[in-house]
Amino acid sequence: MTFAIASTIDDALVALSAGARPIAGGSDLVVAARHGKSALPADLVAIDRIAELVHIDATASGLTIGALTSHAALITSDIVCRDYSALADACALVGSPATRNVGTLGGNVMNASPAMDTGAPLLVFDASVELRSINASRAIPIADLWTGPGMTVASPEELCVAITLPARPANSGSAYVRLEYRRAMEIAVVGAAADVVLDGDGGIASISVALTAVAPTIIAVHDLQAAVHGRPVDAATLATIAELAAVQASPISDVRASDAYRRHCVGVMARRAVEAAARRATGETIAVPVNRALGIGAAR
Amino acid sequence: MSPSQTVDVELTVNGRVYPVTIGTERNLVSVIRGEVGLTGTKEGCDDCECGACMVLLDGQPVNSCSFLAVQARGRDITTVEGVMTGDELHPLQRNLLDAGGVQCGFCTPGMIMSATALLARNPTPSEEDVRIGLSGNLCRCTGYAKIIAAVSATAVELRS
Numbered sequence: 496m497t498f499a500i501a502s503t504i505d506d507a508l509v510a511l512s513a514g515a516r517p518i519a520g521g522s523d524l525v526v527a528a529r530h531g532k533s534a535l536p537a538d539l540v541a542i543d544r545i546a547e548l549v550h551i552d553a554t555a556s557g558l559t560i561g562a563l564t565s566h567a568a569l570i571t572s573d574i575v576c577r578d579y580s581a582l583a584d585a586c587a588l589v590g591s592p593a594t595r596n597v598g599t600l601g602g603n604v605m606n607a608s609p610a611m612d613t614g615a616p617l618l619v620f621d622a623s624v625e626l627r628s629i630n631a632s633r634a635i636p637i638a639d640l641w642t643g644p645g646m647t648v649a650s651p652e653e654l655c656v657a658i659t660l661p662a663r664p665a666n667s668g669s670a671y672v673r674l675e676y677r678r679a680m681e682i683a684v685v686g687a688a689a690d691v692v693l694d695g696d697g698g699i700a701s702i703s704v705a706l707t708a709v710a711p712t713i714i715a716v717h718d719l720q721a722a723v724h725g726r727p728v729d730a731a732t733l734a735t736i737a738e739l740a741a742v743q744a745s746p747i748s749d750v751r752a753s754d755a756y757r758r759h760c761v762g763v764m765a766r767r768a769v770e771a772a773a774r775r776a777t778g779e780t781i782a783v784p785v786n787r788a789l790g791i792g793a794a795r
Numbered sequence: 796m797s798p799s800q801t802v803d804v805e806l807t808v809n810g811r812v813y814p815v816t817i818g819t820e821r822n823l824v825s826v827i828r829g830e831v832g833l834t835g836t837k838e839g840c841d842d843c844e845c846g847a848c849m850v851l852l853d854g855q856p857v858n859s860c861s862f863l864a865v866q867a868r869g870r871d872i873t874t875v876e877g878v879m880t881g882d883e884l885h886p887l888q889r890n891l892l893d894a895g896g897v898q899c900g901f902c903t904p905g906m907i908m909s910a911t912a913l914l915a916r917n918p919t920p921s922e923e924d925v926r927i928g929l930s931g932n933l934c935r936c937t938g939y940a941k942i943i944a945a946v947s948a949t950a951v952e953l954r955s
Contacts, residue, residue, distance in 0.1 A: 496818075496820060497800050497819070498800060498802065498863075498865050500868070518863070521862055522843065522858075525861045525862065525863060526842060526843050526861045529841055529861065535820055539819070541866055567855075590843070591846065591930050591931020592856055592909065592912070592927070592928060592930070593843075593846070593849060593855075593856040593857050593931050594843065594858070596855045596857065597858075597862065678930055679930035679931050680843065680931060
């Protein structure tokens with residue numbers, strides 16, 4: 496086993512091309528290794544000191560977040576909390592203060608867990624991921640990134656350097672909620688993110704919902720726009736959304752929940768995410784994370 | 796896993812530099828307790844669940860069970876041994892004792908490190924802030940109320 500510390504992106508890319516695997520905070524990699532789930536890669540390159548990978552940049556076309564930006568940095572960013580609230584909701588639920596301190600957005604995305612909290616928000620925002628290797632750079636829609644649990648389309652020599660989010664339209668709001676059994680160090684039993692744009696009459700101008708931990712990857716709910724476009728955010732509309740989410744889920748049964756329970760609850764989470772997103776779209780402030788502000792998930 | 800690579804690393808713990816020779820796969824808690832010889836930091840779950848192994852890296856809390864020791868190179872590590880001033884307890888330690896916030900004591904070092912980081916970034920925490928600050932630390936004696944009271948009392952004391 497070899498271990499190198501990279502101080503620039505280029506250093507890291509050279510190491511990756513020679514077969515090393517990247518480690519940032521190690522919150523997934525080291526935990527998995529210590530429990531025999533998957534051994535530490537033979538050769539590691541530490542990327543946690545690459546300053547050029549830590550940034551949150553607002554541009555005319557949206558927001559670019561460096562891959563090494565921590566969950567803690569994201570939940571203390573005004574622009575993320577205000578304009579990309581669902582992402583802040585998700586980051587605030589990750590692990591504990593310690594996890595949020597070492598855990599990074601790039602690590603969360605590239606670890607490709609179907610239960611990752613930041614995945615559903617990034618999917619409803621139509622995020623794209625910048626992958627770089629020594630020879631090339633490409634941006635791919637996050638919807639095309641994940642191919643299965645722990646799997647992405649990235650090749651071993653590619654490093655995720657940034658995640659880009661499009662600019663937010665007017666009258667839009669977003670939220671992420673999850674079902675959990677404990678408030679900290681928890682993994683979503685199921686979760687849902689919603690992005691809602693309202694028209695002048697309070698009807699749904701556009702909507703996007705994505706689901707956590709009910710399929711081999713984070714998934715988007717299809718056929719939603721056609722089903723609820725122009726409708727008010729009322730009980731009947733929310734019921735339609737919950738049903739579409741539940742029907743499209745393909746959850747597993749495990750020690751944490753049965754498939755039937757997950758299917759039911761992901762509909763509930765989808766409904767509650769849309770409700771909170773729509774309230775935010777009207778300008779109402781709901782504190783990050785929505786789980787705590789609205790009493791969703793584990794009790795204190 | 797391929798054979799471990801052994802490296803010479805200098806770790807700065809509580810302001811003192813410790814040269815150690817360790818395998819690159821070693822976690823930080825085992826090196827702090829072993830080579831460095833400071834056993835205040837505890838290993839509990841070894842799974843990032845319980846927070847008994849909490850240390851500060853450059854002032855921020857980190858689960859040292861799930862952090863590679865080599866990655867701490869060049870950074871300031873603070874353990875529970877580093878919060879005292881000479882033989883004088885840190886106010887947090889004194890308040891934990893006074894409030895009855897120490898039962899079996901196994902979680903205490905981790906609680907102190909999380910609380911230290913919390914009070915450094917937020918000198919006026921609400922009770923909810925304290926609960927969130929300690930949310931990565933489990934007390935199997937379930938003595939949370941007194942621990943939270945001790946942290947809140949310390950915040951008041953440090954402000955006065």
